[in-house]
Amino acid sequence: MTALTDLTIAGMKAGLAKRDFSAAELTAAHLTAMAGARGLNAFIVETPEIATAQAAAADAALARGEAKPLAGIPIGIKDLFCTEGVQTTAGSKILEGFIPQYESTVSGKLLGDGAVMLGKLNMDEFAMGSSNETSAYGKVISPWKAQNSNRELVPGGSSGGSAAAVAARIAAGATGTDTGGSIRQPAAFVGISGIKPTYGRCSRWGVVAFASSLDQAGPMARTVEDCALLLTSMCGYDAKDSTSLNVPVPDFAAGLTGDLRGKRVGVPKEYRLDGMDATIAKLWDQGLEWLKAAGATIVDVSLPHTKYALPAYYIIAPAEASSNLARYDGVRYGLRVTPPGGNLADMYSATRAAGFGAEVKRRIMIGTYVLSAGYYDAYYTQAQRVRALIARDFEQAWAHCDLLLTPTAPSAAFAFGDKADPLAMYLNDVFTVPSSLAGLPAMSVPAGLSADGLPLGLQIIGKPLDEAGVLDAGLAIERAAAFTARP
Amino acid sequence: MTYTDNGNHGSYRVKGDTGDWEIVVGLEVHAQVTAQSKLFSGAATTFGAEPNSQVSLVDAAMPGMLPVLNGECVRQAVRTGLALGAEIHRWSRFDRKNYFYADLPQGYQISQLYHPIVGEGTLDVETDDGTRTTVGIERIHLEQDAGKSVHDLHPTMSYVDLNRSGCALMEIVSKPDIRSPAEAGAYVAALRQLLRYVGSCDGNMDEGSMRADVNVSVRRPGEGFGTRTETKNVNSVRFIMQAVEVEARRQVELIEGGGTVVQETRLFDPNSGTTRSMRSKEDAHDYRYFPDPDLLPVEFDEAFVADCLASLPELPVAKRARYVEALDISAYNAAVLTADVETARYFEAVLDGTGAPLATAAANWVTSELFGALKKAGVGIEASPVKPGQAADLLKLVGDGSISNSIAKQVLEVMVETGEDPAAIVEARGLQQVSDTGAIDAAIAAIIAANADKVDQYKAGKEALFGFFVGQTMKAMAGKANPGVVNERLKAALAG
Amino acid sequence: MSVDDATVRKIARLARIGIAEAQVPALAGELSAILGWIAQLGEVDTTGIAPMTAVIPNHLAWRADAVTDGDVQGKVLANAPDATSGFFAVPKVIE
Numbered sequence A: 001m002t003a004l005t006d007l008t009i010a011g012m013k014a015g016l017a018k019r020d021f022s023a024a025e026l027t028a029a030h031l032t033a034m035a036g037a038r039g040l041n042a043f044i045v046e047t048p049e050i051a052t053a054q055a056a057a058a059d060a061a062l063a064r065g066e067a068k069p070l071a072g073i074p075i076g077i078k079d080l081f082c083t084e085g086v087q088t089t090a091g092s093k094i095l096e097g098f099i100p101q102y103e104s105t106v107s108g109k110l111l112g113d114g115a116v117m118l119g120k121l122n123m124d125e126f127a128m129g130s131s132n133e134t135s136a137y138g139k140v141i142s143p144w145k146a147q148n149s150n151r152e153l154v155p156g157g158s159s160g161g162s163a164a165a166v167a168a169r170i171a172a173g174a175t176g177t178d179t180g181g182s183i184r185q186p187a188a189f190v191g192i193s194g195i196k197p198t199y200g201r202c203s204r205w206g207v208v209a210f211a212s213s214l215d216q217a218g219p220m221a222r223t224v225e226d227c228a229l230l231l232t233s234m235c236g237y238d239a240k241d242s243t244s245l246n247v248p249v250p251d252f253a254a255g256l257t258g259d260l261r262g263k264r265v266g267v268p269k270e271y272r273l274d275g276m277d278a279t280i281a282k283l284w285d286q287g288l289e290w291l292k293a294a295g296a297t298i299v300d301v302s303l304p305h306t307k308y309a310l311p312a313y314y315i316i317a318p319a320e321a322s323s324n325l326a327r328y329d330g331v332r333y334g335l336r337v338t339p340p341g342g343n344l345a346d347m348y349s350a351t352r353a354a355g356f357g358a359e360v361k362r363r364i365m366i367g368t369y370v371l372s373a374g375y376y377d378a379y380y381t382q383a384q385r386v387r388a389l390i391a392r393d394f395e396q397a398w399a400h401c402d403l404l405l406t407p408t409a410p411s412a413a414f415a416f417g418d419k420a421d422p423l424a425m426y427l428n429d430v431f432t433v434p435s436s437l438a439g440l441p442a443m444s445v446p447a448g449l450s451a452d453g454l455p456l457g458l459q460i461i462g463k464p465l466d467e468a469g470v471l472d473a474g475l476a477i478e479r480a481a482a483f484t485a486r487p
Numbered sequence B: 001m002t003y004t005d006n007g008n009h010g011s012y013r014v015k016g017d018t019g020d021w022e023i024v025v026g027l028e029v030h031a032q033v034t035a036q037s038k039l040f041s042g043a044a045t046t047f048g049a050e051p052n053s054q055v056s057l058v059d060a061a062m063p064g065m066l067p068v069l070n071g072e073c074v075r076q077a078v079r080t081g082l083a084l085g086a087e088i089h090r091w092s093r094f095d096r097k098n099y100f101y102a103d104l105p106q107g108y109q110i111s112q113l114y115h116p117i118v119g120e121g122t123l124d125v126e127t128d129d130g131t132r133t134t135v136g137i138e139r140i141h142l143e144q145d146a147g148k149s150v151h152d153l154h155p156t157m158s159y160v161d162l163n164r165s166g167c168a169l170m171e172i173v174s175k176p177d178i179r180s181p182a183e184a185g186a187y188v189a190a191l192r193q194l195l196r197y198v199g200s201c202d203g204n205m206d207e208g209s210m211r212a213d214v215n216v217s218v219r220r221p222g223e224g225f226g227t228r229t230e231t232k233n234v235n236s237v238r239f240i241m242q243a244v245e246v247e248a249r250r251q252v253e254l255i256e257g258g259g260t261v262v263q264e265t266r267l268f269d270p271n272s273g274t275t276r277s278m279r280s281k282e283d284a285h286d287y288r289y290f291p292d293p294d295l296l297p298v299e300f301d302e303a304f305v306a307d308c309l310a311s312l313p314e315l316p317v318a319k320r321a322r323y324v325e326a327l328d329i330s331a332y333n334a335a336v337l338t339a340d341v342e343t344a345r346y347f348e349a350v351l352d353g354t355g356a357p358l359a360t361a362a363a364n365w366v367t368s369e370l371f372g373a374l375k376k377a378g379v380g381i382e383a384s385p386v387k388p389g390q391a392a393d394l395l396k397l398v399g400d401g402s403i404s405n406s407i408a409k410q411v412l413e414v415m416v417e418t419g420e421d422p423a424a425i426v427e428a429r430g431l432q433q434v435s436d437t438g439a440i441d442a443a444i445a446a447i448i449a450a451n452a453d454k455v456d457q458y459k460a461g462k463e464a465l466f467g468f469f470v471g472q473t474m475k476a477m478a479g480k481a482n483p484g485v486v487n488e489r490l491k492a493a494l495a496g
Numbered sequence C: 001m002s003v004d005d006a007t008v009r010k011i012a013r014l015a016r017i018g019i020a021e022a023q024v025p026a027l028a029g030e031l032s033a034i035l036g037w038i039a040q041l042g043e044v045d046t047t048g049i050a051p052m053t054a055v056i057p058n059h060l061a062w063r064a065d066a067v068t069d070g071d072v073q074g075k076v077l078a079n080a081p082d083a084t085s086g087f088f089a090v091p092k093v094i095e
């Protein structure tokens, strides 16, 4: 029999339903795996007692025949989600010891559906990063190694703890958040699936804000179906989030077919960058063949403003962040540093100097600069205009196609320290940022391996609210790619 | 800003050593919107609660908390705008004003800079000397209030209470149309009056429900605007007038002494009656406004505006005119009765009872008798022990001749003391007016008999004595005789 | 776009992030590089294009005016570094 930790969520559900094993056993197996994989540093806080109690509750519900859809499924929660009574830090020292008195809507929905929380997953500080090197609680290490190399690799970011834990079979699934690619890029780096739904599908209430107009929660799991199961639970209108979409949520897992007959898949020519990694280019073509085999027709499309997505993103996201992170001032919660004899202003400066890491400070300063008097229109307003153009590019593309297929990231996972220059790091999000700016659903599925044996993902982008279409294309790729490589 | 002087202003001048100076004032009035809950959270807004008890996790800016707009605040802002005859913007938006302060938990105030909900309007004001002028309204926007810092409880620490944090404010920005301390005071009083009529702000300045940022500059008459200063959070009409006066004088002295006015934020100290620079607010004056990404634009349709308009009560200017024209009330009384919404409400409830024919009598009675009695009792009209229905009953007793005016005064005294109905008082004390000619004739006969000499003098032409006979008769009737009947019967008896 | 040391100090002050004088030149270099790269946005002709206001078309819902929250002083103060008599305490503010 397969190890319990190797099962998919769908497999776990089936086994639990048949009482092949108990939720307690399933959780225990994951807690053991978690203890054995501490070297990855995937968790900031482990919550075995909570998990054990929730598993017992799930077993009781299963016994009564009243099990909720995710009863007994052990998952990890990214540390950006506020969890009642459990430390939530957003990967930052400035929130060390912060115990929320409330549960984020999304984590609350998952737990309300019976999921078991294993702990809080490590991440780039305030979700700012693509490698998990910016966490104040130490970097997360990918369970993968390149062939013939012993170098430790990044799990991607910012949902790097989520990615590493799911790939290493510590958690069956995990929550991630995606502002410019923070679900999709790490999923691609560790060979799992992850979907960022349409902006507004998942409530942002209780999720520590990075960039409000971009932040979206989403699931990360080892199969497309598992993502669909988690996504169904996570989505839904929330009156506490004014940007939440008041639209019905389908049962994404039940609707999955992988059938793409009648679907047109667009290939945006601007994503074929000069000097693109040959393996990735080949995998992309391969992916198009797979989708064709599933019934799709392939069309060429143009997204002319793609080139400007990254610079627009690096204005809008830091601008919003510079304001969102102003609340970390040492007054009401979190770190406070007061220099001897210092006044309030001194306390602010010292607290924020000590509490924020270098990348967060850098982005706050960029954001502060672009919003400051005399620069606002040239930077921020122009970026929002360009953003409107990028969204229009996608709208125009939808006249010719139903979905888009692109690579998820320009490279496979890299080693720590390889992208020390912030700009080089930012360029990692080149394929994921445009759809974030347009608020579109997008997912990454593992599709193949790089020349040195590291996972590579393909990205599917859909129309607003067409998560179902995105998941179907994801499933078609998953079936055709038959990705079975493991760390 | 383009501005044309409407030429209607008083000729107030600051006398300097080098000549006369004109002052230019614009006011930014912060009025707390009347609402049960805060602008973006469901926490209560009542005044004077335990520190940090009326605070939600949203108001405390806990990580991941999000604003949700209170529709009532939108409605009240629109109603206020309509009452000022202002442009209502069907599309507005909230921006973040970023700055750090202990009582500003988010590190930004959610306000409206670029697209306020209400645009230009006007307010007519009248100063005590009767000068009328129109002050332009630049805009009204909705924004969050900050919390409160208490500085005097500890030698080295300040204490922060967030109860006010997030309460809805309307910032009502005037054009720089005000030219004297008196006009500034009259403007704020008129605005307060209007807001209380509309019901969008209780106007309670003691509790901070209304306070003004006072922008003052001085110039030689006819010249362009000078550099202005902004004196923050002045919280009474008198202080606003004082702040205008002392700040203008300070600027004149500064300029005449060879100095220049610096654009800065100042604080008014009511104890010393001076303003001083607020240095802590001066550093880093760059608010980095940008649209709040947690909120979408505020949009509403014509029907919503129409509903707001339909919900407006009759406003003070219209009411005052109607009192004079339709009810024949004196201009003075009309002004007094409409000065405050509570008085007007009371008066109209009295009219509901008496009917329009007694309007003039009711107006006289409310402004003289009732006001006098309330003043003596030390209570406001909203707490009057005499209810409007009772007042109407009393006026009707006078009107139909059941009691005389002088008896009415006595009855009112009892009403104020006991809260009893006037009819019951009249009945219990036997104060009904006597119109029975038998009783009156008997009294007259007795008086004539007892004063034969005076009757002769009267008959000989000393008609002034008629008053004597009336007085004697009324006295004999204990004041309850109907004066008309007394007159008539006396004339007949003396003629006999 | 090149950011000088004075600008770095000014931004850091606005953002209330204390920075050591020794960090300033390095930060100036980093910020200049990033802002220089961002500046390519200026190439885009955005004439007649309205800045984006809603990512996905959506309508702002309004709350009914009712007291549904607050009265949670304990929760509000639970994580405070310094709370006294129901207040948050901070180093003295000078106005």
Ligand SMILES: [Mg+2]
Pocket: B028, B213, B230
């Ligand atoms: Mg002001």
Ligand SMILES: [Zn+2]
Pocket: B030, B143, B171
């Ligand atoms: Zn204001």
